[in-house]
Amino acid sequence: MALPPGMLPEIEPVSRESTAAVIARQLRDAIMTGALPPGTQLGETELAARFQVSRGPLREAMQHLVSEGLLRSERHRGLFVIDLEPGDVYDIYAARSAIERAAMLRALRGGDRDRIADLLEQTVAEMATAASEDDPGALSTADLKFHEALINASGSKRLVRMARTLLIETRMCLTALQSTYQRVEERVEEHTKLIQALRDGDEDTALTLLEAHMEDAVQRLAPGTSLKDGHAPPVPGNA
Amino acid sequence: MALPPGMLPEIEPVSRESTAAVIARQLRDAIMTGALPPGTQLGETELAARFQVSRGPLREAMQHLVSEGLLRSERHRGLFVIDLEPGDVYDIYAARSAIERAAMLRALRGGDRDRIADLLEQTVAEMATAASEDDPGALSTADLKFHEALINASGSKRLVRMARTLLIETRMCLTALQSTYQRVEERVEEHTKLIQALRDGDEDTALTLLEAHMEDAVQRLAPGTSLKDGHAPPVPGNA
DNA sequence: CCCTCTAGGATTGTCGACAATTTGCGTCCC
DNA sequence: GGGACGCAAATTGTCGACAATCCTAGAGGG
DSSP states (O other), X not given: OOSOTTSSTTOOOSOOSOHHHHHHHHHHHHHHXXXXXXXXXXXXHHHHHHHTSOHHHHHHHHHHHHHHTSEEEETTTEEEEOOOOHHHHHHHHHHHHHHHHHHHHXXXXXXXXXXXXXXXXXXXXXXXXXXXXXXXXXXXXXHHHHHHHHHHHTTOHHHHHHHHHHXXXXXXHHHHTOOOOOOHHHHHHHHHHHHHHHHHTOHHHHHHHHHHHHHHHHHHHSTTOOTTSSSOOSOOTTO | OOSOTTSSTTOOOSOOSOHHHHHHHHHHHHHHHTSSOTTOEEOHHHHHHHHTSOHHHXXXXXXXXXXXXXXXXXTTTEEEEOOOOXXXXXXXXXXXXXXXXXXXXXXXXXXXXXXXXXXXXXXXHHHHHHHHTTOHHHHXXXXXXXXXXXXXXXXXXXXXXXXXXXXXXXXXXXXXXXXOXXXXXXXXXXXXXXXXXXXXXXXXXXXXXXXXXXXXXXXXXXXXXXXXXSSXXXXXXXX
16 A cells, blocks of 8 residues: 555556466467367367476366367367358357347447447557558458457447357458458448447447448358348258 | 167267266256355365365366356455346346347248247246246246247357356346246246247247347346446446 | 277376465564 | 564365276287
């Protein structure tokens, strides 16, 4: 209490994060960016050696990722990075559509629309920067950040929690099918229009644009499917 | 291959579930039903002794529940059952509204509406039975089963995954505030109308009814809040 | 030549013990 | 008597080793 407030802002224990959390985050990033391609088997012993920790904390990290849906565990067989099938692309975007629609609604009605819009515009600026530097990875990251910010702005703990995995999976989709075939200006434009509708408090437009945004993405990543159908086609196959 | 197909249906390894999964499920049920009240501290050593397992698998189970949001972990302090604040009730139902709306949409458009409706009617029958036996616990369970069935019927892995925790939290709400103050007939009636709208393929009615259903529940459990507002009031406080 | 059975290797699942950290209480000094 | 310091108990975090289980490769028999 002898310390004057304002100094040493946010002093925190030297190790704020648990070891397992650190490992989980690193693996998450590796999966997200494609450093660990889908289907890869993760050996506990090998990873424990690489991270310089025993198998205990590592197992905890793995379990965490399993329950998040990023890893698939086969008993007595091993852990594998999930591989996204065409149907999953549909499923991910359908779920995202539900979550982000709700987040948008809360942002629209919860007040502070301008503040939220400002935050979002910041991420769009990042997108523009990444686009001008021709860095597709950074572009995708900024894109995701936009949606993450939107959901955070909803103020709903549970929407945020549920969206975390979805956004990672989205990133996996974008990494796997890196050819987005979309002009960057168009991509930025969609987000900008979304912000404008939010700023205006125009619910119908905002929700419609959001839906269209998702629909666009699905049709780009998994041609032939549409969110408007109730179910994804069983398996497009390898035709 | 010597066994004729059709016999011994679904023979499975003696231990199909991992130890941690069994423990997690048991704790989940205990939390759900209120046997472990919110705020309870769970000591690893004590639980390990009770379950007759070492702390390893038990820790895994705990971690699982933490990442599901049912337990709150404080580093070097212990694990506690989450306690739901008034704002959480709002948050839970807002999230449920988003998920179930999406599920309903997929059920409506995905075909097999009649089959789904039949499944749902089965759970409503369970509700009626529980009501006639004046068993509020069973009534809540059947109620949850209705919504679980609806979400399962959507066929979306991710909607199902996200809903799991939400439904458990809902059960916690119902247990904590057991006085529902709602006539059982009314409760059954709401679900029945929902099914009818689904059967008819009447999207507008179904979605509206669903929204109203959630709104009703929120106003009953957390009076003074409404899903129509963007944010829950910061904290109703103890006025 | 194909199928079956068996032995080996490798991986996960489980356990008990040790180390690190936090909290609460008792003591000491002012 | 009040406050700060320090010790001790309890709890979690971590580790290495052992046991159980599963896949694979190879030999043997039909």
